[in-house]
Amino acid sequence: xxxxxxxxxxxxxxxxxxxxxxxxxxxxxxxxxxxxxxxxxxxxxxxxxxxxxxxxxxxxxxxxxxxxxxxxxxxxxxxxxxxxxxxxxxxxxxxxxxxxxxxxxxxxxxxxxxxxxxxxxxxxxxxxxxxxxxxxxxxxxxxxxxxxxxxxxxxxxxxxxxxxxxxxxxxxxxxxxxxxxxxxxxxxxxxxxxxxxxxxxxxxxxxxxxxxxxxxxxxxxxxxxxxxxxxxxxxxxxxxxxxxxxxxxxxxxxxxxxxxxxxxxxxxxxxxxxxxxxxxxxxxxxxxxxxxxxxxxxxxxxxxxxxxxxxxxxxxxxxxxxxxxxxxxxxxxxxxxxxxxxxxxxxxxxxxxxxxxxxxxxxxxxxxxxxxxxxxxxxxxxxxxxxxxxxxxxxxxxxxxxxxxxxxxxxxxxxxxxxxxxxxxxxxx
Amino acid sequence: xxxxxxxxxxxxxxxxxxxxxxxxxxxxxxxxxxxxxxxxxxxxxxxxxxxxxxxxxxxxxxxxxxxxxxxxxxxxxxxxxxxxxxxxxxxxxxxxxxxxxxxxxxxxxxxxxxxxxxxxxxxxxxxxxxxxxxxxxxxxxxxxxxxxxxxxxxxxxxxxxxxxxxxxxxxxxxxxxxxxxxxxxxxxxxxxxxxxxxxxxxxxxxxxxxxxxxxxxxxxxxxxxxxxxxxxxxxxxxxxxxxxxxxxxxxxxxxxxxxxxxxxxxxxxxxxxxxxxxxxxxxxxxxxxxxxxxxxxxxxxxxxxxxxxxxxxxxxxxxxxxxxxxxxxxxxxxxxxxxxxxxxxxxxxxxxxxxxxxxxxxxxxxxxxxxxxxxxxxxxxxxxxxxxxxxxxxxxxxxxxxxxxxxxxxxxxxxxxxxxxxxxxxxxx
Numbered sequence: 071x072x073x074x075x076x077x078x079x080x081x082x083x084x085x086x087x088x089x090x091x092x093x094x095x096x097x098x099x100x101x102x103x104x105x106x107x108x109x110x111x112x113x114x115x116x117x118x119x120x121x122x123x124x125x126x127x128x129x130x131x132x133x134x135x136x137x138x139x140x141x142x143x144x145x146x147x148x149x150x151x152x153x154x155x156x157x158x159x160x161x162x163x164x165x166x167x168x169x170x171x172x173x174x175x176x177x178x179x180x181x182x183x184x185x186x187x188x189x190x191x192x193x194x195x196x197x198x199x200x201x202x203x204x205x206x207x208x209x210x211x212x213x214x215x216x217x218x219x220x221x222x223x224x225x226x227x228x229x230x231x232x233x234x235x236x237x238x239x240x241x242x243x244x245x246x247x248x249x250x251x252x253x254x255x256x257x258x259x260x261x262x263x264x265x266x267x268x269x270x271x272x273x274x275x276x277x278x279x280x281x282x283x284x285x286x287x288x289x290x291x292x293x294x295x296x297x298x299x300x301x302x303x304x305x306x307x308x309x310x311x312x313x314x315x316x317x318x319x320x321x322x323x324x325x326x327x328x329x330x331x332x333x334x335x336x337x338x339x340x341x342x343x344x345x346x347x348x349x350x351x352x353x354x355x356x357x358x359x360x361x362x363x364x365x366x367x368x369x370x371x372x373x374x375x376x377x378x379x380x381x382x383x384x385x386x387x388x389x390x391x392x393x394x395x396x397x398x399x400x401x402x403x404x405x406x407x408x409x410x411x412x413x414x415x416x417x418x419x420x421x422x423x424x425x426x427x428x429x430x431x432x433x434x435x436x437x438x439x440x441x442x443x444x445x446x447x448x449x450x451x452x453x454x455x456x457x458x459x460x461x462x463x464x465x466x467x468x469x470x471x472x473x474x475x476x477x478x479x480x481x482x483x484x485x486x487x488x489x490x491x492x493x494x495x496x497x498x499x
Numbered sequence: 500x501x502x503x504x505x506x507x508x509x510x511x512x513x514x515x516x517x518x519x520x521x522x523x524x525x526x527x528x529x530x531x532x533x534x535x536x537x538x539x540x541x542x543x544x545x546x547x548x549x550x551x552x553x554x555x556x557x558x559x560x561x562x563x564x565x566x567x568x569x570x571x572x573x574x575x576x577x578x579x580x581x582x583x584x585x586x587x588x589x590x591x592x593x594x595x596x597x598x599x600x601x602x603x604x605x606x607x608x609x610x611x612x613x614x615x616x617x618x619x620x621x622x623x624x625x626x627x628x629x630x631x632x633x634x635x636x637x638x639x640x641x642x643x644x645x646x647x648x649x650x651x652x653x654x655x656x657x658x659x660x661x662x663x664x665x666x667x668x669x670x671x672x673x674x675x676x677x678x679x680x681x682x683x684x685x686x687x688x689x690x691x692x693x694x695x696x697x698x699x700x701x702x703x704x705x706x707x708x709x710x711x712x713x714x715x716x717x718x719x720x721x722x723x724x725x726x727x728x729x730x731x732x733x734x735x736x737x738x739x740x741x742x743x744x745x746x747x748x749x750x751x752x753x754x755x756x757x758x759x760x761x762x763x764x765x766x767x768x769x770x771x772x773x774x775x776x777x778x779x780x781x782x783x784x785x786x787x788x789x790x791x792x793x794x795x796x797x798x799x800x801x802x803x804x805x806x807x808x809x810x811x812x813x814x815x816x817x818x819x820x821x822x823x824x825x826x827x828x829x830x831x832x833x834x835x836x837x838x839x840x841x842x843x844x845x846x847x848x849x850x851x852x853x854x855x856x857x858x859x860x861x862x863x864x865x866x867x868x869x870x871x872x873x874x875x876x877x878x879x880x881x882x883x884x885x886x887x888x889x890x891x892x893x894x895x896x897x898x899x900x901x902x903x904x905x906x907x908x909x910x911x912x913x914x915x916x917x918x919x920x921x922x923x924x925x926x927x928x
Contacts (some may be wrong), residue, residue: 115876116881122890124863125554146875149851153871162867194879210725422578438591442582446544447574450623454546456882461551 075100076263076290078214078323078344082478087312087342090478093323097167099260102134105337106323109170109467112139112176112352114436114440116161119352120460123162128434135167135216136348139174140208141191142366143171147208156213170214175298175328175447181224182376186241189220202248209259210427216263220245223327225271226301235271238296239280240241242269247285255403263290268314271296277310281317291323294343298328307334308341315342332363332411332470332490339474340483346471351463359412360427360441360450361466364489365473366480377464389486410492415459420445434458434467504529505645505692507752511907516741519907522752526596526644527690528794531563535752535773536764536903538896539566539598541605542782544673545590548781549889552591557863558890560897564596564641564645566776568603569637570620573627576637585642599643601650604727604757605778611651618649625816631677639685645692647722649674649780652756654700655730659696663698668709669723671698675716676723692719694754700725706739710746713726720752727757736763739768744771761792761840761919768903770914780892787877788841788897789856789888793918794902796911839921844888849874862894863887885898 075095082090089106096102111118111133117125138157143150144454145477153160158168173179173191183190184400186198207219222241225234246266253259259338270277283480286294296312297307313412315324323344330350338346354361408414426436427444435444435458447455470490477486504524511519517533517781527532536569540562544718548557555561572579581588587597600606602620612619617628634649651670654663662839675695695713699706713721723743726736736758744753752773758764759779767775783790842856854866856873859899864873864887876884899919906915 114881114883115879115882119802119882120549120886121869122554122863122883122886124557125551128553142879145879146850149871149875152851153853158874160869161868162872178789309846378520421575421579424582434551438552440589440591441589442578446578448845449545450544450574452543452549453885454543457549457551457886 072261074288076259078106078291078321080320084478084481084483085340087315088339088473088478088483089342089344090194091344093344096135097475102167104134104167104345104409105475107339107471107472107478108344109346109348110135110325111135111166112137112348114174115125115142116157118460118464119355120457123164125434125457125461126464129465129468131465131472133170133348133468136163136229137169137171138212138214139171139191140200140205141172141174141177141179141193142214143170143212144191144200144208145195147192148315150211151200157210158213167210167216168214170209170212170217171293172218172348173223174349175330175347176352178300181227184224184241185220187315189222189245192479202245202252202262206249206252206256206259209262210256213258214262216265216290218265219249219267219289220295221267221295222443223267223269223295225269225297226298228301229391230271232276235269235273235276238269238271238274239283242267242280243283246284246289250289251286265289265291265293267293267295268298268318270301270314273307274310274313277314278317281314285318291325292318293325293327293344295327297326299331299334304334304337306335311338311341311343331409332365336474336483336487336490339478344397348464348467351467352460353406354409354412354463355456355459357406357408357414358416358455358459359408359414360444361411361463362413362428363411363470363492365470365486366489367473367477367480369487376490411490415444419443421449427462428466431462431466433460433462483491501818503692503717504690505752507535507750508881509749513907513910513912514769516744517769517907517912519904520773522773525564529587531596533563533596533606533774534904536768536775536900537773538562538598538777538900539564539754540595540739540835541566541602544571545586547889547893549886550893552593553811554890556891558897559892560894560901562777562897564598565592566598566600567641568600568620569629569641570601570606570608570622570633571756572599572641573629574622574624575638575654576640579640583659585640587642596837597641597643599641600637600722600756600776601647601648602652604759604776605777607727607729607829610656612649613653613670615673615915618651618674629672635678635681635685635688640732641689642687643691644663645694645719646695646717648678648721650696650698650724652696652697652698652724653823655725655727656731656874659700661702661705664667664698664702664705667698667700668705668712669694671709672712675713679716679718694720694722696722696724697747698725699739699743701731701739702734703739703742706743707746710743714747720754720774721747722754722756724756726755728760728763730757733763733766737766740767740770740772743860760838763918765903765916767913775892775898780896781889782835782899783838783841784885785873786835786837786843786846787884787888788843789836789873790840790892791842791857792840792899792916792921794899795918796902796909796914797907840919844870844873845877846874856891857895860891860895862891864891864897866924873884886916 080091093104104146222238225238266289268280270280326343327347420441423441506524509520522533536538619626652666654667695718697709697710755772849870852870908910
């Protein structure tokens, strides 16, 4: 598209589909870049929940792209218009690329409010209906470097009819055309990148049609929508993504919406996805848990040994999780449910556990506090608990993406998968 | 008392009662000191709510003494005993003096649970009854540098009978004697300072008796209890404190419990109080407000001018506060009520106010964010709001104590009082 500088340079494609590369030319000056597979920095109203910019920047390996969502921002449009400096300045953000998506992946919106001409977002004050004109006016006041086009994504519920899915693909393409038309007329949005949205629910032909048609438009990349955690099994998701990505140009990035669990991230990367949203560590934090899964693919036996206690601990937790799930299927709708990648620090077993969350983790929380102290902060509802957990979970999650890229670079994806999916200290292999 | 190194060195006593000095010989090594009038660092379970130690230490002028309360800690006694390293190490605190008080001044306890042999504290899991033996066992596991003796403080309600007040004084003296007896037998508590507690409700003779008797014991200083905000008018409080402090030795510090409002702090200092608890900025933060009162006594007109917008702003807020109070007396029981020293950032007037909280304030929040952004974080319930407000309110409150000491040193207490109590841009004077 006119003015877009975003460009994906692939260094390696493993096993035909897993892509390793660098997304270059980001930001208005084109100076920023982002390694893929990678993820965007998830924020609420521009802030990583609980963390100041200062605290956040004590973490290394942070993504250069910050994600904000219109559902947070739409109700403040008049203030942003008066402010004039754009959302980045309004939120006190500095040297970061700003990506503006439609919905917040951490809080699913109610369905049934999409029309041919509008989509709705839900802020703290309730529903806000967006026409294409209002959507584009919002983008002008937000001044992002990159945004997701307007889309009808209401096809993620099981049993959505073929007719509804077809309509969603048609509407989303119509929205995209209208957005691009207004975009190209707008001086303010010159040089800003637009991602088209691939819809199609769980119907393969509609997914393929959506992908082919979107790829014909002058977009900088693609959002894969309606495939989020809770709406389908990974097997079906993998089939759909694999088919869709074959229809998309190699040199444009693919951003997966609503998927954050490490096992699902790995499967999506194997199916050809490049980018993710990092809402998962926030969800883990809000349930009082700490990410604790291993992603250590270092050949150094000393380093490998250091991660062992955490992994063993996690196995115990996993056994408990499995027990509680024996009487029913995994609840696909409930994203707030604890996963096997975390430990529940509110559990009594941690009240006298004087170890850090993860042995060898270099984050502020692990360097300064023990599980027992976190446990006590949580059971007594102290406000610092969320801050400390968010520091660790953010650090752990972004380090996992670092390990994922390292694994792709050094042909160790299978080893990483075994680590993440929980090879049980000698019981397997 | 045996082993105590705490010593108050007064540099100046203004107008016969306001004391300026340094409390020396704090901590087990005796290396720490605290300027008076001053305040202790208020914490929940060792953490300043919302703030990591790292974030906290971006603030200057922090007190060298951290206050923890048994109501937070008592339910974790078994874990602390197993941990063995004491509460300071358990909470990841470093170079700070640890002071352990009985109750949390920010959350008043229910009354009616005190007996001749026990007092009760309320943790997150409910009531915990403490005998002197259990109280002292707790102190041994906490390993503070300084603690408040056990006391019966249930006399703060209006209309408490003379008989009940007399009983409270008797019990508190009995508790103190028993604590000191066990303390002197304990090797673990060698060198640890004990503060006796002056009770007596609103009855002058009982206050005097409590002060005189407590002063006979080998205590390092005195807590003034039962005079907290919400239980009496400042006039009566001033009379009682003035009378009590005459009975206390000049070279031992007096710690006021449960008073945090700047106007009341000033009045208490004029009556002879040295130390305060800093729970007030936390209460202000929890109601979504920002401390914004002026304490600028600098002769530099440029600096003085800089504080003006905040003060003018505050006057508007104060007018509103006064209006809402016209139909009734100040609610003495409600400490959660907004005061005239703060602005309510949830108010719609701040939604497009692009200034910092306080012009010229050097805290992280004021240097990086505007009122409008704070307003939006608050109305959308974003978790960062509490972090940012806590940074500013803590910085502002401790800077106020710095200005108070400066005013005493340079004979400007009257000027400071006018500033704090709200001289209205030319309308007075």
